[in-house]
Amino acid sequence: MAEAAIAALFPGQGSQVIGMANDLYHGSRAARRVLDEAEGALPGLLAQMWEGPAEELQRTSNQQPALVAAGAAAYAAWLEAGGPEARFAAGHSLGEFTALVAAGSLRLADAVRIVRARGDAMQSAVPEGIGAMAAVVRIDGDRVARACAETDGVVEVANRNAPQQTVISGEAEAVARASARLALEGARAIPLKVSAPFHCSLMRPAAEALAPLLRDVALAEPAFAVVCNVTADVLPDAHAARDLLVRQVTAPVRWVETLERLRTLGATRYVEFGSGTVLAGLVARTLPGADVASVHDMASLHGARAPRSA
Numbered sequence: 001m002a003e004a005a006i007a008a009l010f011p012g013q014g015s016q017v018i019g020m021a022n023d024l025y026h027g028s029r030a031a032r033r034v035l036d037e038a039e040g041a042l043p044g045l046l047a048q049m050w051e052g053p054a055e056e057l058q059r060t061s062n063q064q065p066a067l068v069a070a071g072a073a074a075y076a077a078w079l080e081a082g083g084p085e086a087r088f089a090a091g092h093s094l095g096e097f098t099a100l101v102a103a104g105s106l107r108l109a110d111a112v113r114i115v116r117a118r119g120d121a122m123q124s125a126v127p128e129g130i131g132a133m134a135a136v137v138r139i140d141g142d143r144v145a146r147a148c149a150e151t152d153g154v155v156e157v158a159n160r161n162a163p164q165q166t167v168i169s170g171e172a173e174a175v176a177r178a179s180a181r182l183a184l185e186g187a188r189a190i191p192l193k194v195s196a197p198f199h200c201s202l203m204r205p206a207a208e209a210l211a212p213l214l215r216d217v218a219l220a221e222p223a224f225a226v227v228c229n230v231t232a233d234v235l236p237d238a239h240a241a242r243d244l245l246v247r248q249v250t251a252p253v254r255w256v257e258t259l260e261r262l263r264t265l266g267a268t269r270y271v272e273f274g275s276g277t278v279l280a281g282l283v284a285r286t287l288p289g290a291d292v293a294s295v296h297d298m299a300s301l302h303g304a305r306a307p308r309s310a
Contacts, residue, residue, distance in 0.1 A: 004291065007267035008086035008102055009283070010071040010095030012253075013198075015276035016063040018052045020296070021070040027298035028077035034108060038069035041109035042116060045069065060195055061119035064094050065112035071098035071274030072108050074295045078273065083305055088267050090227040090258050092279060093159070093199065094118075096248065102273075103222035105238055110217050114210075121209035122196055122249065131197030132172035133158060134179050139187035141166040141256070147185070151178040158199035159253040162285040167192070169200040199252055207249040214242040225265060232257035234265070259286045271295060271304060 024031035025046075039046045042065055048057050049066045057063055071091075075098075079085060091099040097115055100106040136144050141157065144166040148155045153174030159167035168178055168189075175197075179189030197203070219238040226235045230247045232254040259282070262270070270287075272279040272294040280294045293304035 003084055004269035005088070005266050006084055006086045007262045007270045008075060008089040008099065009270055009272045009279045010089070010091035010098035010102070011067060011272065011274050011276060011279050012091065012093035012095045013060065013063055013067070015274060015278050016057055016066055017275055018050065018054055018057060020049050020066065020275040021073045022050045023297040023299075024070075024073050024077050024301075028073075028080055028301075030076040030080035031073040034073040034076045035069055037108050038065065038072075038112050041112050045112070059119070060123045061116050064115040064119040067094060067274060068098045068101065068111050068115055069108070070296075071095065072101045072111075074273035074301070075102045077298075077301055078271070078295055078304070081301055081305055083271075083301075086224055086271075088225045088227065088262050088265055090262060091229075092255060093229060093248065093253050095274070095279075096226075096229055096245065098274065099226050100219075100222065100241060103224055103226050105220050105222040105226070105241065107218070114213050114217065117213055118206070118210050118249070121206035122198060122203060125204070125206040126196050126202050128195070130172060131170065131202055132175040133167055133169045133192040133194050133197055134175055134189045135161075135192055136166045136168060136179070136182055136187050136189045137164055139166075139182060139185060140164065143185065144168065144182060144187070147178050147181045151181060153177065154200065154202060156200040157252045158197075160256045161253075162282050163256060165282075165285070167199075169197040170202060171197070199248075199250065201250055203250045207246050210249060211242075211246045214245055217242075227258050227261050227265075229253045229255075229258065232261050234261075255282060256286050259283060263287060263290075269293070
């Protein structure tokens with residue numbers, strides 16, 4: 001039987017939990033090396049990941065490096081356990097940094113330092129209470145985009161997560177108006193507990209703050225194809241990653257198209273690495289029947305490595 005063509009997926013904000021990657025640290029030498037590198041770059045990070053308190057880990061500037069470290073550690077543990085190297089990778093928003101780490105394009109130490117600054121910049125870009133986000137379900141993304149365009153104020157599509165799940169972001173009053181408009185069309189809009197309106201034009205100050213940090217970081221050509229959020233296509237070269245990661249801060253995460261592109265490229269198995277199972281669920285809803293697994297601790301790693309039933 002031919003070996004599966006693995007698409008490695010890395011989650012973004014919201015997947016963090018207290019204790020993330022602790023089991024991997026104690027069960028995998030490779031994961032321990034990765035997490036020790038992250039700790040060396042950001043002293044105190046592992047304590048935040050494992051001990052909290054939850055309010056500290058929830059802070060954007062803490063959860064971003066924590067999720068990058070956990071995702072990189074899970075992928076390292078996978079390889080150490082004999083899991084096949086990914087042929088493709090993609091990350092949801094923040095997870096794109098982890099995808100570049102896994103592909104050998106970005107050093108982990110650089111990645112965690114950059115995303116901490118990214119988190120600070122995103123948090124401070126919009127005063128608290130001005131922005132909001134909402135998840136819109138039971139309606140397709142094109143209708144959501146049209147409702148946003150027809151609503152006064154700043155409200156934009158932030159994430160196209162699944163065929164019937166789209167996240168909108170912008171000014172709180174505009175998000176509320178768009179949500180009410182969509183409810184009249186039969187949709188359900190669920191307000192999200194977030195600290196800022198991510199992936200919309202209000203994040204422009206954060207993008208401007210991120211640009212010089214990425215300009216100075218070393219990037220190597222990735223060892224395998226990385227599909228980017230902004231284009232839903234393969235990163236053309238390492239140099240382009242800088243611009244795409246800056247643009248990503250204000251652009252929507254085109255996750256449905258990203259998964260479809262991975263399938264077109266030849267991915268036959270989708271493995272989420274890091275914390276939680278959010279992306280595995282989105283794969284199941286976007287690509288019905290796809291072979292999906294998640295790796296977030298040693299038990300899930302061994303489960304994902306077990307022979308697949310025919």
